[in-house]
Amino acid sequence: MPVLRTNILANYAGQVWMVLMGVAFVPLYIRVLGMEAFGLVGLMLSIQALSMLLDLGMGGALNRELARRAHNEDTAGTIGDLVRTFEWLVWPTALVIALAIWVASGPLANHWLHPVRLTRVETAHAIAIMGLAVALQWPSGFYSNGLSGLERQPVLNLINAGFATLRGAGVLAVLYWVSPTIAAFMWWYAAMGACQSLVSATALWRLLPSDTHKRPRFQPEELRVTGRFAGGLVAITALSVAVTQLDRIVLSAMRPLVDLGYFSLALSVAAGMGRMIQPMFNALYPRYSKLVSLGENGALTRLYHLSNQYLAVMVAAISVVLMVFSRDVLYLWTGDAATAAKVAMPLSILIAGTALNGLMNLPYALQLAHGWTRLTAGANLVALILGIPFCIWAVGHYGIVGAACLWFGINLGFVAIGVPLMHRRFMRGEMARWYLQDMLPPFVSAAVAGVFLRWLIPALSRSPQGILELALICGITLSAAAVTSPAVRSLARQVLLATS
Numbered sequence: 001m002p003v004l005r006t007n008i009l010a011n012y013a014g015q016v017w018m019v020l021m022g023v024a025f026v027p028l029y030i031r032v033l034g035m036e037a038f039g040l041v042g043l044m045l046s047i048q049a050l051s052m053l054l055d056l057g058m059g060g061a062l063n064r065e066l067a068r069r070a071h072n073e074d075t076a077g078t079i080g081d082l083v084r085t086f087e088w089l090v091w092p093t094a095l096v097i098a099l100a101i102w103v104a105s106g107p108l109a110n111h112w113l114h115p116v117r118l119t120r121v122e123t124a125h126a127i128a129i130m131g132l133a134v135a136l137q138w139p140s141g142f143y144s145n146g147l148s149g150l151e152r153q154p155v156l157n158l159i160n161a162g163f164a165t166l167r168g169a170g171v172l173a174v175l176y177w178v179s180p181t182i183a184a185f186m187w188w189y190a191a192m193g194a195c196q197s198l199v200s201a202t203a204l205w206r207l208l209p210s211d212t213h214k215r216p217r218f219q220p221e222e223l224r225v226t227g228r229f230a231g232g233l234v235a236i237t238a239l240s241v242a243v244t245q246l247d248r249i250v251l252s253a254m255r256p257l258v259d260l261g262y263f264s265l266a267l268s269v270a271a272g273m274g275r276m277i278q279p280m281f282n283a284l285y286p287r288y289s290k291l292v293s294l295g296e297n298g299a300l301t302r303l304y305h306l307s308n309q310y311l312a313v314m315v316a317a318i319s320v321v322l323m324v325f326s327r328d329v330l331y332l333w334t335g336d337a338a339t340a341a342k343v344a345m346p347l348s349i350l351i352a353g354t355a356l357n358g359l360m361n362l363p364y365a366l367q368l369a370h371g372w373t374r375l376t377a378g379a380n381l382v383a384l385i386l387g388i389p390f391c392i393w394a395v396g397h398y399g400i401v402g403a404a405c406l407w408f409g410i411n412l413g414f415v416a417i418g419v420p421l422m423h424r425r426f427m428r429g430e431m432a433r434w435y436l437q438d439m440l441p442p443f444v445s446a447a448v449a450g451v452f453l454r455w456l457i458p459a460l461s462r463s464p465q466g467i468l469e470l471a472l473i474c475g476i477t478l479s480a481a482a483v484t485s486p487a488v489r490s491l492a493r494q495v496l497l498a499t500s
Contacts, residue, residue: 006154012279014157019272021161021168026268027334029185032175035261036117037126037182039252042264043113044130044186045271046248051097051138058086059145064368066149067286068293079208080216083146087201088218090142094135094197101131115257122182129186137193143200148282152207156282159203163196236373239380243387243410247403250391255399263400266343269329270350273318277358280311281365288369304427308362308438309487316442317478319355320450323348325473328460332470335462349404356411359439363422370426379418383410441484449480 030038062082069079109115109124118126147156171188178184248267252260284307291300322329326348330340364376387406394402423431453473460466482488 012276014153014161015275015279017161018164019275021164022275023268023272023333025168025172026265027336028172029175030261030265030334032180033182033185034117036115036257037185039257039259039261039264040118040123040126040130040182041185042248042260042267043127043252044134044189045264045267046245047101047130048134048137051134058089059142060368062086062142063145063149063286064289064371066146067151067289078222081219082222083204083208084216085218085220085222086142090139094138097138098131098135101134102128105131113252113257114255118182118257126182126186129183129190133186133190133193135193136190137196139197140193140200143197143204146204147200147207149286150204150207151283151286152203153283155203155207156200159196159200163192163199166195167192235377236380239377239384243380243383244407246384246387246391247395247406250395251400251403254392254395259400262339262343263346263403265330265334265339266347266350266400266404269322269333269347270354273322273351273354274358276318277311277315277354277361280307281361284362285365285368288365292369301427301430304362304366305430305433305438306487308359308434309442309485311362312359312439312442313478313481313485313488315355315358316446316481317474319351319358320443320446320481321470321474321477322351324450324454325460325470326351328466328470332460332462332466343400346400346404349401349408353404353407353409353411356408356415360411360414360418363419363434366426367422372425375418375421375425379414383413437486442481445484446477446481449477453477 026038029041033041065082066079069082105124105127108127109120113123115123144156144160147153167189170192171185174184174188175181248260248263251263284303287303288300291297291303327340327344330343330347331337334340367373367376387410390409391403391406394405396402398405419434420431423434427434450473453476457469457473460469
């Protein structure tokens with residue numbers, strides 16, 4: 001447990017810093033580049049997500065296999081061959097990504113996007129460089145999965161936070177002192193992506209168990225051993241990417257590029273909240289896998305409920321504040337009242353969807369720990385089939401608000417239908433406890449506190465007082481969620497007894 005606690009704390013420290021680097025400078029990017037060019041930054045994030053399709057399940061399979069093999073003397077010696085085998089697929093795939101986006105840059109600029117201020121040539125050039133940026137950073141995800149599987153989250157977060165700083169803050173120096181263009185922005189991201197991939201690869205190889213450094217080789221047998229699980233992850237990833245990018249794809253095809261810019265602004269905040277959820281998954285998925293492989297079902301059940309309760313407190317507090325005070329948060333952040341008013345409603349809807357999605361993270365980790373991918377793949381397939389016509393209709397009638405509704409509806413279905421289906425196979429008899437004890441109390445108390453504070457404080461000013469008021473609102477909402485969580489109350493009692 002001390003290692004798990006250290007990993008969770010390291011993940012949160014790293015994610016908080018990466019969120020800060022990801023959102024703090026967005027208003028400056030928009031000011032220098034313009035909202036239309038910032039829409040291309042949103043497009044780059046979508047392409048990064050689409051590139052996950054070519055992962056072929058390798059990252060998730062590496063994470064699970066390292067968590068299982070590193071604690072077994074009989075299999076620890078095969079880890080080097082496993083990593084080397086996947087590497088022979090990872091780097092050529094990165095080259096394919098760069099070439100594919102370069103070929104598609106012209107058609108995307110001329111026939112798909114709708115730029116107004118940017119010329120078609122400028123747009124195509126930026127997309128071509130974007131492809132290089134995506135491709136060079138893409139291998140870092142594979143190596144990050146490896147470090148996570150080894151439960152080396154402190155090292156992983158140090159790398160990720162460092163390069164998030166270089167990307168987020170460093171590109172401002174490029175924009176202000178070299179060239180205030182979207183092309184310069186993309187070139188910097190490409191350089192940082194290459195460095196991050198190389199540093200992550202070096203770190204993973206150095207941290208592998210020492211007895212694995214025996215001239216690792218490409219072993220086709222490793223692909224066969226991990227193939228079934230990786231194949232399930234491919235299906236999940238493909239469908240998940242299609243579902244999560246559907247709103248952006250439809251929006252970019254049906255609405256002006258500037259609308260994609262506004263939607264990307266809302267997504268930046270929602271993604272920031274998503275990063276606050278990811279640390280729990282990153283730390284607990286390897287631990288779930290370890291307990292499953294050891295057959296320690298009692299310990300797994302206790303950890304499952306404990307971790308879900310801690311996650312629910314954090315998700316409830318953050319999501320309620322961002323939903324209820326969405327316009328105030330946007331205005332404090334951007335300083336643009338008109339933009340805040342336009343983006344507030346889609347942001348609230350996206351945050352609600354992200355909160356529901358966050359609650360599914362640990363049940364999903366449990367499924368992967370057991371090697372079961374069918375439920376999530378099936379749920380994503382149904383969501384995609386139903387989501388396509390809905391998204392086209394919603395974007396056509398309601399623009400960015402309609403696009404945000406897709407994300408909320410899909411995740412509501414996952415929580416209402418997916419969780420009961422999972423508990424029919426794993427953690428039987430624990431579903432009611434998950435809903436009524438792990439999830440419901442923190443969300444009800446946080447919602448009551450948030451609505452009351454909204455009535456008490458009608459608006460926040462863009463001033464130090466407004467920032468202090470927002471901090472106070474966050475603290476009160478978090479406290480309200482925490483006091484109703486059995487896990488947090490138990491921890492508080494332990495701390496008080498230890499200090500008394």
